Amino acid sequence: MNPWYRRKVPKASSPRRFVLSAACASALLATTLTVPAAFADAPARAIDGSREGVTAQACASGIATYVHDVSGDEGVLRKFLDWDPLTGNATGALHDTGVSTPLDTYSRFFTGGHGIIYVVTDEGALKTYKDNTATGGSLLTPVRNYGGDWSTYATIVSGGAGRIFALRYTGSLDVFSIANPASGTGAITKVKTVAATNAAVIAMDRANDVWAVGSKVYTLRRGVADRLGEVKQWTYNETAGAAPFSADTVVVSRVGTKTFTGWSPGPGTFYTVGATPDYSGVASSYTGSGLTELANDDVGSGIHGDVHADIASCLASPSADAKPVLGSAPPEAPAPKAVTDTSPDPAPQNPAEFTGKFTLGDGSPAAGLPVRVEAIDVTSESTEEKELTTLGTAVTAADGTWKVSLPATLPADVRQAAAANGGAINAVAHVDGQTASRQLMRGTDFVVAAPASAPAMARALVASATEDDAPSKLRPVTDAMGEESPQPNEVQTAYSWASEDERNSLDTLGEQPLPEYQSDTSGIPQDDPYIVKGVDTKSMEIRPMDGGCDRTKSKIIDTQIRYTTVAEGHAAWDSKASVDYDSKLSSNVEIAVKTGSNWTIEGTATLGSAMSVTTGYTNKGPHYAKQWKVPIEYKKIKETWKCNYGKDTYYRYRIQGGKYKVPSGGVVGKYGKDVRNKDGSGAYYKSPHKHRAYVEPESFFQLSKNRSVKFGGAVSAFGVKLGASTQYDRDHRQRITAGKKTSHRHDIWGKNDKVDGKPGVFYSF
Structure with a gap:
């Protein structure tokens, strides 16, 4: 969730503060999950785009990316297509699909993979939706209303691996598990609270944006004056007795003073927006060892708002001959061959x-x-x-x-x-x-x-x-x-x-x-x-x-x-x-x-x-x-x-x-x-x-x-x-x-x- 947007003045006269009571938590969470002994990423991505023990076909290209655009009078959720996320679209682009739907200006959203979109309404309720546009359906097809009041959280993100990271306005971090995350209907259970004094939590609280991929949480802090900003990576751990987060790692330090937004479609690639002096909405992509290589400094434009991708556990490049298409392309309809008109220019009328x-x-x-x-x-x-x-x-x-x-x-x-x-x-x-x-x-x-x-x-x-x-x-x-x-x-x-x-x-x-x-x-x-x-x-x-x-x-x-x-x-x-x-x-x-x-x-x-x-x-x-x-x-x-x-x-x-x-x-x-x-x-x-x-x-x-x-x-x-x-x-x-x-x-x-x-x-x- 992009704090630059998330901290807009709400409709209420003062910020709302709400702590989940035991009764409210019981109503919100229908079932309780056993806390796993460890929390790890999906198998590592190989150089060819496959994962160890998983065929290359299981890795994803054509990742849906969503932008909550609140620049107009009403909020809109817009859908982009990240055609080649493995390379950060080094020779491609984030394609604007033209698909959009209203989403209240004061609502917030995040993604959890599998086409599931989580929305925290202006009233604080948590709802899940399914993106069915690839099959001709709605961008926000209702799945479940969890209710409750999540307005106590300043930032909420998910890495697409069954966990939700929710940072309270008071500073501490709650971690939730999601039962059956592919359905959007599973129970949500709190499994851990990380103290506000933790270095990773402090970084999240100070960040201009936070996102996650699996167990990796990323914090983006923009540059100030003549100092460049930075993106840091923090690895979350649920192993008994272990520290909840690893020591921080600087991923990239080429972030300018106007860079407020970041996100990732999966491991090995991330994007930022606003690296130009005028916050023009131009997106840049980073890949490579340590995510330090600038892959494309103009991978998309006009991206204004909070951004989250439909996170995949591993990424692949599309077929070299494939054409970027949202969903299944209909058969090619008959069309004439385009022929350049080489005849003389027509004589214009006398406009005297x-x-x-x-x-x-x-x-x-x-x-x-x-x-x-x-x-x-x-x-x-x-x-x-x-x-x-x-x-x-x-x-x-x-x-x-x-x-x-x-x-x-x-x-x-x-x-x-x-x-x-x-x-x-x-x-x-x-x-x-x-x-x-x-x-x-x-x-x-x-x-x-x-x-x-x-x-x-x-x-x-x-x-x-x-x-x-x-x-x-x-x-x-x-x-x-x-x-x-x-x-x-x-x-x-x-x-x-x-x-x-x-x-x-x-x-x-x-x-x-x-x-x-x-x-x-x-x-x-x-x-x-x-x-x-x-x-x-x-x-x-x-x-x-x-x-x-x-x-x-x-x-x-x-x-x-x-x-x-x-x-x-x-x-x-x-x-x-x-x-x-x-x-x-x-x-x-x-x-x-x-x-x-x-x-x-x-x-x-x-x-x-x-x-x-x-x-x-x-x-x-x-x-x-x-x-x-x-x-x-x-x-x-x-x-x-x-x-x-x-x-x-x-x-x-x-x-x-x-x-x-x-x-x-x-x-x-x-x-x-x-x-x-x-x-x-x-x-x-x-x-x-x-x-x-x-x-x-x-x-x-x-x-x-x-x-x-x-x-x-x-x-x-x-x-x-x-x-x-x-x-x-x-x-x-x-x-x-x-x-x-x-x-x-x-x-x-x-x-x-x-x-x-x-x-x-x-x-x-």
């Missing part, structure tokens, strides 16, 4: 106009309001305040829509900015109005267009950007007139939701829409921004502003270079992944606007500037899937505008991506978040049949057409999360290369469509 739709806060149309469209890239390199160039005006129709065509002759500054942006023109559409009570309401929509003479890539990017167009809401302007908002520094923005998510190694957002409102210094805002002085403005009628608002002036007040997700590759089993992002930027990145106290996403900017570099990765795998990021410069821009015949001055801020820019001493591109959880058998069997295909051995398949899947959390800039998408072409590709194995197909499937359609991205199994 700006379009959009404005609504009230409740989603109803905002009709009859004047719209002004202004070019925003004309000030992107200026440090002086400059007035934006107007490209046209319109009035919203009855359904809230509007349209402005590009001028036949572009202004010189717009023409110059478009040339530097690959031909695309980024602009902002403004709508200004007021309620009957004269509350100022402003709508903003960042839009893109390209003239017929623009390069094909620019027109294709603009066309793909408009596919994501969504109505833009008019929002109340609540900042005090004439007052600029204080801007937080990087230390303050480090506490924002966006910054916290950026530190997670797993892609938690995917294609999910970002929150409608974001704070740049804290979590997701919970207040309703439409409530102004106690009045709800979201459904109020909005009429044009008296005297209107003049053209926008803007000034860059800060810049940041942030690595932004632009692509991802996938290669499970016997395959390799490659990602190419060459020659030039080819992405659409969202723009955030601060109206009032919070930030909102209000459209996108098309980035098509020249890069003159090649980035990406080649032939990574097997069991590999990572996003790829490139450095883009983001600007925070202050906007000034006057309304009501120039009497009222207001300020607003926007965050906008710009040029590809490598920081001094920085890299041209780097690996992003882990996306292995989207691959594998669990995801494949849930995918639509029509999206599936296969790649022949020793051949490849690649995507080099159509817009990429949108990355919901592509970057965090100034404490705000922005999404992005990439246009596939001959310079921007996702590729998979199949290996030589022929025992199974190299299956792939498209996220949004069949792989020769518009899949966005493809996954691997």
Whole structure:
């Protein structure tokens, strides 16, 4: 049990303390077992994975590993598959099976082998469950309710050999035996209490995590300051007259200051999580003599919470040709061969106009309001305040829509900015109005267009950007007139939701829409921004502003270079992944606007500037899937505008991506978040049949057409999360290369469509 999680503040107002009385113990333990004279491990594991006196087939691979994830609003028990535990998955991975079930945030769990999961409920009762997912059943199938109150124990673990080690909050250690541990129904009997003064018990009490394998108990204590932490091994003994634990042995001392969690699937291997400075949930594995060899420093990602494995008495490696599958794999269904489309890129339509739709806060149309469209890239390199160039005006129709065509002759500054942006023109559409009570309401929509003479890539990017167009809401302007908002520094923005998510190694957002409102210094805002002085403005009628608002002036007040997700590759089993992002930027990145106290996403900017570099990765795998990021410069821009015949001055801020820019001493591109959880058998069997295909051995398949899947959390800039998408072409590709194995197909499937359609991205199994 991981103490970092186990010692969360319980729902009760104070920690509960409960000592088992004789009557309670009698009720809890239905029968009494004879205490054995000695307690020993199962036969030793041989080098080939077998045990002395036991055939190699008895040793286990494909060990279930469970994570109690309490990072969200509700606790969840997630199941991973430890495919090759004998080697610590030296060339493999912990596979996220996609199987999960609710488990109360304040409940605790541990495993005892044989697929039995023990849960101590928030009320302190002990229950057993069976994991039947391998045969299509439930992850937590109820077996027995032992009742009682186990809340007196701070840590409870089992080594899978019929013993439970339970450390009291008061310091002493109770050891219980389990009758018929394979069933989860046997009686539980206390056989020993070890004093709080015992060195092993002291180590358990001070540890950040404790786990057991057979008679071996392990304690993990994280490093402090510049000192590394350590994992120690303690051997438990029930021989009459012998000390309960052997002298401690240092197993490994390569544990960092953020390492809180450890576990083992069986003898000879253990894992830790959190060895990176930001507690990103990356797991590392250790094997070898004395368990001192680092086998894999990135064996799994996104592992946040208490972790226990379905402990085996000895470990083996799977067959070299076996495919990682949870349970029994169904027969391979017919699927087409994946063939890379080598035909010319389709000619994009001419997106030479700006379009959009404005609504009230409740989603109803905002009709009859004047719209002004202004070019925003004309000030992107200026440090002086400059007035934006107007490209046209319109009035919203009855359904809230509007349209402005590009001028036949572009202004010189717009023409110059478009040339530097690959031909695309980024602009902002403004709508200004007021309620009957004269509350100022402003709508903003960042839009893109390209003239017929623009390069094909620019027109294709603009066309793909408009596919994501969504109505833009008019929002109340609540900042005090004439007052600029204080801007937080990087230390303050480090506490924002966006910054916290950026530190997670797993892609938690995917294609999910970002929150409608974001704070740049804290979590997701919970207040309703439409409530102004106690009045709800979201459904109020909005009429044009008296005297209107003049053209926008803007000034860059800060810049940041942030690595932004632009692509991802996938290669499970016997395959390799490659990602190419060459020659030039080819992405659409969202723009955030601060109206009032919070930030909102209000459209996108098309980035098509020249890069003159090649980035990406080649032939990574097997069991590999990572996003790829490139450095883009983001600007925070202050906007000034006057309304009501120039009497009222207001300020607003926007965050906008710009040029590809490598920081001094920085890299041209780097690996992003882990996306292995989207691959594998669990995801494949849930995918639509029509999206599936296969790649022949020793051949490849690649995507080099159509817009990429949108990355919901592509970057965090100034404490705000922005999404992005990439246009596939001959310079921007996702590729998979199949290996030589022929025992199974190299299956792939498209996220949004069949792989020769518009899949966005493809996954691997």
